[in-house]
Amino acid sequence: xxxSTFLALLLVSLWTSLIAFALYSFDAHLHxxxxxxxxxxxxxxxxxxxxNMTIYFKVRGNKPxxxxxxxxxxxxxxxxxxxxx
Amino acid sequence: xxxxxxxxxxxxxxxxxxxxxLGLLSGGNYVWTGVILFGLCAVIDTATKNIHLRADFDENxxxxxxxxxxxxxxxxxxxxxxxxxxxxxxxxxQYVNVTPFNVVNAYGLTIQNGITTTNLIGAVISAGLWAxxxxxxxxxxxxxxxxxFFISRLIxxxxxxxxxxYAHVYQHHLDLAHEDDPxxxxxxxxxxxxxxxxxxxxxKFSFELEKSRLxxxxxxxxxxxxxxxxxxxxxxxxxxxxxxxxxLFVGLLAxxxxxxxANFELEALNYMGHYGLxxxxxxxxxxxxxxxxxxxxxxxxxxxxxxxADHHVRGETYFWELDDVKGPNYGIGYFSLFLITLxxxxxxxYMKKHLDNWDSKYATEEERKIAKQYGY
Amino acid sequence: MFNIFKKKDLKFNVRLEPSNKEIVLKAGENLLTVALxxxxxxxxxxxxxxxxxxxxxxxxxxxxxxxxxxxxxxxEQIKQGFVLACKSSPKxxxxxxxxxx
Numbered sequence: 001x002x003x004s005t006f007l008a009l010l011l012v013s014l015w016t017s018l019i020a021f022a023l024y025s026f027d028a029h030l031h032x033x034x035x036x037x038x039x040x041x042x043x044x045x046x047x048x049x050x051x052n053m054t055i056y057f058k059v060r061g062n063k064p065x066x067x068x069x070x071x072x073x074x075x076x077x078x079x080x081x082x083x084x085x
Numbered sequence: 086x087x088x089x090x091x092x093x094x095x096x097x098x099x100x101x102x103x104x105x106x107l108g109l110l111s112g113g114n115y116v117w118t119g120v121i122l123f124g125l126c127a128v129i130d131t132a133t134k135n136i137h138l139r140a141d142f143d144e145n146x147x148x149x150x151x152x153x154x155x156x157x158x159x160x161x162x163x164x165x166x167x168x169x170x171x172x173x174x175x176x177x178x179q180y181v182n183v184t185p186f187n188v189v190n191a192y193g194l195t196i197q198n199g200i201t202t203t204n205l206i207g208a209v210i211s212a213g214l215w216a217x218x219x220x221x222x223x224x225x226x227x228x229x230x231x232x233x234f235f236i237s238r239l240i241x242x243x244x245x246x247x248x249x250x251y252a253h254v255y256q257h258h259l260d261l262a263h264e265d266d267p268x269x270x271x272x273x274x275x276x277x278x279x280x281x282x283x284x285x286x287x288x289k290f291s292f293e294l295e296k297s298r299l300x301x302x303x304x305x306x307x308x309x310x311x312x313x314x315x316x317x318x319x320x321x322x323x324x325x326x327x328x329x330x331x332x333l334f335v336g337l338l339a340x341x342x343x344x345x346x347a348n349f350e351l352e353a354l355n356y357m358g359h360y361g362l363x364x365x366x367x368x369x370x371x372x373x374x375x376x377x378x379x380x381x382x383x384x385x386x387x388x389x390x391x392x393x394a395d396h397h398v399r400g401e402t403y404f405w406e407l408d409d410v411k412g413p414n415y416g417i418g419y420f421s422l423f424l425i426t427l428x429x430x431x432x433x434x435y436m437k438k439h440l441d442n443w444d445s446k447y448a449t450e451e452e453r454k455i456a457k458q459y460g461y
Numbered sequence: 462m463f464n465i466f467k468k469k470d471l472k473f474n475v476r477l478e479p480s481n482k483e484i485v486l487k488a489g490e491n492l493l494t495v496a497l498x499x500x501x502x503x504x505x506x507x508x509x510x511x512x513x514x515x516x517x518x519x520x521x522x523x524x525x526x527x528x529x530x531x532x533x534x535x536x537e538q539i540k541q542g543f544v545l546a547c548k549s550s551p552k553x554x555x556x557x558x559x560x561x562x
Binding site: 023028032033035038039041042043045046048050053054057064065067068070071072082085 | 168245267271272274275282285286288292308314317318320321324325328329332333334336337458459461
Binding site for chain 2: 491493494495505507508509510511512526527528529532547548
């Protein structure tokens, strides 16, 4: 696994776990049926998601979208020239 | 009569979405209605794969499509997709509350209260499959003026993908079939990886677009002027609904599953629309840079989204006027192709002859040179 | 959305400067589409209002925008009367400044 992938996954996991722990600590899982709690939890969750996406964008940059990894590694010039085009 | 037929034939999705909602409301095994309908569509699509029709115009060259009617339907679909989420949330509520099983009659419907775990899974999958089909309206309206564009943002926000509306118009249509377009899948990428990369890539585009726009305007990134942030805020009602209905485990899990299915369908459409096609940077987008899937059922069900070749060259054209332009064509409909994409080695094997054909008959010399670097 | 009430056979003259060419559009017809169909070499690329290549200046008359031009054109350009031809239809007769290819 690439270093930046590992770092992104680590940071996202840490951040999400922190939020999950915070929600649990505040007994959010017991109060969700109260509307103000539901709205607050919703806000916390969407902010968590936005932060996670930002972490991914910053840490991974443009690397994931590169087509280079799909380029065929030709074993020999013969195989290259035998491509049916 | 012809005018009526041309306009009514695009109502397959609205009709089936409403039936899915009724299935969810009816409860019991009826919650699987959405899944069954999806399967039925796959059968019909496969059976009619060899029927291809052209766009319909009268003897004066005028289209039979009624803009007011078609746009009215598209705007109404936002309400339908909201109702879909409400119906699912209601079943989740009953599950978490352990509502006793009983049968009531209300508004002409026989409603089975209470829901088993298996049926809850069926309800979520049913809702997810039809929520994902919302992309066709989100897509069409993204090419429209303020109110249509806004409705597109809201429809896509129901699946947590509000960024699509900007990324599709301002990135995909410009960078199509090039590495700069995350929605174009290169040869060798499978649909699962593409789902994540296309979703994240388009989100990143929207993020960067707002970052530079707000900087130019001297405004803070962290503000309600930020359309990337606004897009996620449009998804807030869905999150609140499912959290309230089902809590932090069942409710949230159901919502995430719904979003996963819906986004998978959205990105699968992008995947199928441009897989493996190549355009040199800076060169104009032409018919050959998109795959067409325009068998009759695909065309009517997906409101001509399968006519990608014409759409990308004549982006200003209403969907009912898009035509067969003899671009590269898979020869089968979207449902059939979608099932093939689910098994990546099968898809790559299926694509070999299509890509070889594209390379030899459609690609320019430069595009062929680029294609040679890739497998299938 | 309420175009259904407008007379569909309403026609508008569109004069292009400095080439002095003239085209006729019906109500609701797309400016770029009709121009290209009549062989006018109007610069264009994306045709969905995202690249700005087809932008032109409305010297006289009014167009109906099909999308928000503000995503591509600056506020100054919009104030000066620039529009995107691929996402415009005529509301009145028009005189347009466009450097054809």
